[in-house]
Amino acid sequence: MGYVVPLLVGEVLDDLELVLNECGFGADSPERRTLAKLGGDRAVAGVDWAAAASWQELIVRGLAELTDPAWHGVDAGDGDCHGVLAATLAGATARLDRDGDQATAALARVARRLVTEQRALRVACGPDASHDPADPAARALADRHALLLLAAAVLGTREAAENTWVRFLGGPHWALLALSRITERLGAPLPGRTPDPHPAVWAELAERSGHGVDCDLYASKLLW
Structure with missing residues (x-):
């Protein structure tokens, strides 16, 4: 699950960014600033792409078991x-x-x-x-x-x-x-x-x- 969660978080944040862009929310809007903060916190929470890659490597090495x-x-x-x-x-x-x-x-x-x-x-x-x-x-x-x-x-x-x-x-x-x-x-x-x-x-x-x-x-x- 440690591998799936970073991917899902990334997809959700990407979808939110798309919605905000299409709805005209500017970079200085509270909504965009909140989204940027969430994106910045991903590494600290261990749900960024680096974490996903690390978990993926662990899964690959242990696939047989x-x-x-x-x-x-x-x-x-x-x-x-x-x-x-x-x-x-x-x-x-x-x-x-x-x-x-x-x-x-x-x-x-x-x-x-x-x-x-x-x-x-x-x-x-x-x-x-x-x-x-x-x-x-x-x-x-x-x-x-x-x-x-x-x-x-x-x-x-x-x-x-x-x-x-x-x-x-x-x-x-x-x-x-x-x-x-x-x-x-x-x-x-x-x-x-x-x-x-x-x-x-x-x-x-x-x-x-x-x-x-x-x-x-x-x-x-x-x-x-």
Whole structure:
């Protein structure tokens, strides 16, 4: 996850800069100054491009072990957080209700597609493969591994919140949106009959805006 987070932060900040430019906010506006400060703080927080490159190198060097389920336990108590997260993708997928509502059934189909991608990655990263951080192909495998871990985190978070008071977090729509984006970034086709999760997500955000609730997954109260 240490590799994915810097990339996502960079993409979000780039999108914000594009929006501010198109909306005519000048360099001296409070919005642009705040964005510049956030960009400057990335290195201190360890979420800049240098951090991403460092994490990517670590993943490349350990690809054979990191993608091999035989190296990992499934008990979080053994301290193998990476192994537990990697195993969550297949585990949470198997527990999804394939016969539930349309969005949940679609989430199950997309999740199964990602489990297939994970199996293919394990074959590509077998013990006989060479993994050199200078090799673009090896870096591409590290990218795929990081994205699949992100998908596992999404499914694990949704499953953990399914029977809690956090209604939206336990629902399928935000997870379907996230997994659809991950699938597209992997270059894999989405399964047929995948509904568009955007309307439900936008409706949730609009409702929160009207009630002074933040857009984070836990529906925190706004501090201002």
